[in-house]
Amino acid sequence: xxxxxxRGALSRSELVARTGLxxxxxxxxxxxxxxxxxxxxxxxxxxGTPGRPSPLVRxxxxxxxVLALEITVDSLxxxxxxxxxxxxxxxxSDRPRSRSSFDxxxxxxxxxxxxxxxxLPEEATLIGFGVAVVGIVRRADGFVTLAPxxxxxxxxxxxxxxxxxxxxxxxxxxxxxDLGALAELRRGAARGADHVLFLSGExxxxxxxxxxxxxxxxxxxxxxxxxxxxxxxEGARCRCGSIGCWETEVGxxxxxxxxxxPPDAGTEGVDAVLREAAEGAPGALAALDAAGRWLGFGLAxxxxxxxxxxxxxxxxxxxxxxxxxxxxxAELGRLALPQSRDVVRVVPASLGVDAPxxxxxxxxxxxxxxxxxxxxxxxxxxx
Amino acid sequence: xxxxxxRGALSRSELVARTGLxxxxxxxxxxxxxxxxxxxxxxxxxxGTPGRPSPLVRxxxxxxxVLALEITVDSLxxxxxxxxxxxxxxxxSDRPRSRSSFDxxxxxxxxxxxxxxxxLPEEATLIGFGVAVVGIVRRADGFVTLAPxxxxxxxxxxxxxxxxxxxxxxxxxxxxxDLGALAELRRGAARGADHVLFLSGExxxxxxxxxxxxxxxxxxxxxxxxxxxxxxxEGARCRCGSIGCWETEVGxxxxxxxxxxPPDAGTEGVDAVLREAAEGAPGALAALDAAGRWLGFGLAxxxxxxxxxxxxxxxxxxxxxxxxxxxxxAELGRLALPQSRDVVRVVPASLGVDAPxxxxxxxxxxxxxxxxxxxxxxxxxxx
Numbered sequence: 001x002x003x004x005x006x007r008g009a010l011s012r013s014e015l016v017a018r019t020g021l022x023x024x025x026x027x028x029x030x031x032x033x034x035x036x037x038x039x040x041x042x043x044x045x046x047x048g049t050p051g052r053p054s055p056l057v058r059x060x061x062x063x064x065x066v067l068a069l070e071i072t073v074d075s076l077x078x079x080x081x082x083x084x085x086x087x088x089x090x091x092x093s094d095r096p097r098s099r100s101s102f103d104x105x106x107x108x109x110x111x112x113x114x115x116x117x118x119x120l121p122e123e124a125t126l127i128g129f130g131v132a133v134v135g136i137v138r139r140a141d142g143f144v145t146l147a148p149x150x151x152x153x154x155x156x157x158x159x160x161x162x163x164x165x166x167x168x169x170x171x172x173x174x175x176x177x178d179l180g181a182l183a184e185l186r187r188g189a190a191r192g193a194d195h196v197l198f199l200s201g202e203x204x205x206x207x208x209x210x211x212x213x214x215x216x217x218x219x220x221x222x223x224x225x226x227x228x229x230x231x232x233x234e235g236a237r238c239r240c241g242s243i244g245c246w247e248t249e250v251g252x253x254x255x256x257x258x259x260x261x262p263p264d265a266g267t268e269g270v271d272a273v274l275r276e277a278a279e280g281a282p283g284a285l286a287a288l289d290a291a292g293r294w295l296g297f298g299l300a301x302x303x304x305x306x307x308x309x310x311x312x313x314x315x316x317x318x319x320x321x322x323x324x325x326x327x328x329x330a331e332l333g334r335l336a337l338p339q340s341r342d343v344v345r346v347v348p349a350s351l352g353v354d355a356p357x358x359x360x361x362x363x364x365x366x367x368x369x370x371x372x373x374x375x376x377x378x379x380x381x382x383x
Numbered sequence: 384x385x386x387x388x389x390r391g392a393l394s395r396s397e398l399v400a401r402t403g404l405x406x407x408x409x410x411x412x413x414x415x416x417x418x419x420x421x422x423x424x425x426x427x428x429x430x431g432t433p434g435r436p437s438p439l440v441r442x443x444x445x446x447x448x449v450l451a452l453e454i455t456v457d458s459l460x461x462x463x464x465x466x467x468x469x470x471x472x473x474x475x476s477d478r479p480r481s482r483s484s485f486d487x488x489x490x491x492x493x494x495x496x497x498x499x500x501x502x503l504p505e506e507a508t509l510i511g512f513g514v515a516v517v518g519i520v521r522r523a524d525g526f527v528t529l530a531p532x533x534x535x536x537x538x539x540x541x542x543x544x545x546x547x548x549x550x551x552x553x554x555x556x557x558x559x560x561d562l563g564a565l566a567e568l569r570r571g572a573a574r575g576a577d578h579v580l581f582l583s584g585e586x587x588x589x590x591x592x593x594x595x596x597x598x599x600x601x602x603x604x605x606x607x608x609x610x611x612x613x614x615x616x617e618g619a620r621c622r623c624g625s626i627g628c629w630e631t632e633v634g635x636x637x638x639x640x641x642x643x644x645p646p647d648a649g650t651e652g653v654d655a656v657l658r659e660a661a662e663g664a665p666g667a668l669a670a671l672d673a674a675g676r677w678l679g680f681g682l683a684x685x686x687x688x689x690x691x692x693x694x695x696x697x698x699x700x701x702x703x704x705x706x707x708x709x710x711x712x713a714e715l716g717r718l719a720l721p722q723s724r725d726v727v728r729v730v731p732a733s734l735g736v737d738a739p740x741x742x743x744x745x746x747x748x749x750x751x752x753x754x755x756x757x758x759x760x761x762x763x764x765x766x
Contacts, residue, residue, distance in 0.1 A: 216689070230680055
C-alpha cells in the first residue's frame, strides 16, 4: 500500500520487485485489497516483451479519503485527499492575525472542514483527519503545549476539533513544519532522500528533520525545534522566552524590521520587501542579505549536526530563496564542514504554501498504510 | 545474542519474554549457539515457584573476543573485551602531543595491540577490531577524512592498521565521541534510553547522538558533529576553518585561556585549573563559570533540536561537571523550551575516560550480534 500510495500505479511485477514479497503473496494481497475496494486492477499494457503483460494496480482514491486541515497565523486551510495523493478539493481562507483565539479558530476550522467534506463524491469513504498547526504538539493526543505565534498554551486541539466535527474518526495533529517535511519527502523536493532538513519560515521558524527516512521526534515528540537554537548570545528576546533564538534573526519580523517595515506587517510586508528588492532598493537588499547570512549561519550548524542530503526551504524561506541563495551558499562554504557541505543540496520547497496541508493528509493516511487489513471493513460513510 | 551480550545472563523464560520469539525457537537457537561455543547454559536456580527452574544462559566471553583501540591527542589505548562485555585487559599509554604523526601513531597502536593480544587466554577466539579516533571517519572503510586535533587529513586508518597487524579480521573505525555514546548507552549512564546526546570535551568537542535507539550518522556518516555548530558570530577561528564554532568557546583551549593558562597546557593544565577552583581561585572559578555558560548555551539548542532523555557529559565536560552543573542547569532553564528541558537529565559519563575504548569494542561486536549464525564456524585463532 505504501508503494502504491506513493507512486500511483505499479504493475504486479514492479510490486514484487519493490517489496521483496513473492509473486503469490502479492497476488493474494492485491486480491483482498481489490475486494475491499482500496485498489483496482486493470490489464497491463504490452511493453513489447513476450508473455502476458503484468496487470497494473492502482489505489482507488475515493475509497480512502482523508480530510486535512491547517492552522497558520495568517490563514486556515482544508483539503480532501484520496488514497494515492489525489487532491479532491482544497480551500485556504486568509484571516486577520487578531482572529486567532483558540475557540474562534476551532469554529472557523470546523466550518471549513464541513465545506470541503460536502463537496466529496457520493461514493467517498472518509477514513480520518490530519491537522497541521504552527505550534508544539504532543502527538499522542493532539494536545498543543505551546503555539507562541497564535498565543496558545496547553490547548486540547485534537479533542476539540473532534467535538466540533462530531466525528469518532481518528484525528492526528502535528507541527506544520514536520508535516511540510513529510509532504516534501513523499511528493516534493526531497522525494527519495532519507536524510532531510526542512525549514519553514513564517512568523516563527519551524523545522522538520528526517533521519534515516523517519521524522525525528525525540523522547516526547518535541524534537526538530530548530527555530529555537540560540545563535546570538547578544540577541533579542524570543517569543518562546529565550534570548537570541535563530528565529529572532531569520524570522519574518527580523526581515521586515531590517527592511524598514513594521515587524508585524506580515505576508503583505514581505511581498513589499521582495518588490523593493526586485527594483534594487538598497534597504530591502541589505535586509535580504542579512537574512541570507543568518540563514547560512544556522544552517551550517544543522548541516554539521545532521549531514543531510537535502535542505528544503519552505514558507518565507522558499519565497526569499532566489534573493538569498548565493549568500546562504557562501556562508555554508565558510562555516560548514566540507564533508557535510559537499553532499548537501539546498532547494526551495516544491509544494508551495500547501506543503504542511498535504503533509497533514499524509499523516492521516498512516494508519491505513501501516495496516490495510484493519480497513477491510466499512468505515464511517460520508453522507 | 544482543540481549545476552547487553545483560550478561538470562533465563530461557526471560529470553522468550524479551525477544518475543517462541519457546521452541529460543530452545533451537540456544542449542546451536551453545554447540558453537558462543553461549553456555547451566541449570537455573529455583525461584520458589512450582516447576523446573528455567536454565540460565550466558555468553561465553572467550569465544568471541574483540580488540578495541583508541587514538586521542594525549594517549593511545587498547583493550581486549569478551562477549558479554568482560574486559580481559586494558592498557592506556600517554604520549606527547608532538608524537601524533600518522605513521608513528599506527606503529605505536599496533605495538599496543600486540601487547594486549599476547595476554589473552589460550582458548580465546579473536573476532575483530574496533578503533575509536578523534576525527571525522567514513565508516564504510575506516578512512579518516579530517582529524584536525591530530593534524591528519585523508588517511586510510583502517587499512593501515590492518597492514600493521597483518590481520584479515574486520576492522571497524568510528569517531570517538560516537563510540563513547555507544558505550554509555550499552553499559553506562544512558543505559535503557533511546534518545541520548553524548558530548565529549577534549581538545575539540565531539558529539554522539542516539535517535530512537540508533546512532545518528547522516547521509554520509558525518552526522553528530555538534562541536562545529557556529554559536558565536563574533567568535574565534576554529581548527576546522570556520568561525565561532561551539568548540572555540567550550573546548579545553578556551577554558585554559580564560583561566590564565597556556591554551595548549592539555590535561595537566585542566588539572591545575580544577585544583585552583577547588581552592577558590577567582580566575579559575570565572573560567569554569564561562565554560558552564557556553556549555548551557549550546546545549539549549541541541536539547530543542533533539528532545533527548539524557545528555551525557564525557571527557573534559565530565571532569568539570561538578563545577558547571548549576550554571548549565540555569542556562537550560533560561534558553531551552520547557517541554524539552523538563524531560532531560544532564549527567556525567559513568565509564570515565575509557568510554570510547569500550564503545570501539561494542562496534567490533556488531557483526557477531547482527548475525551470530555467520560465526558458527572457527574464526582466526589467537596463538
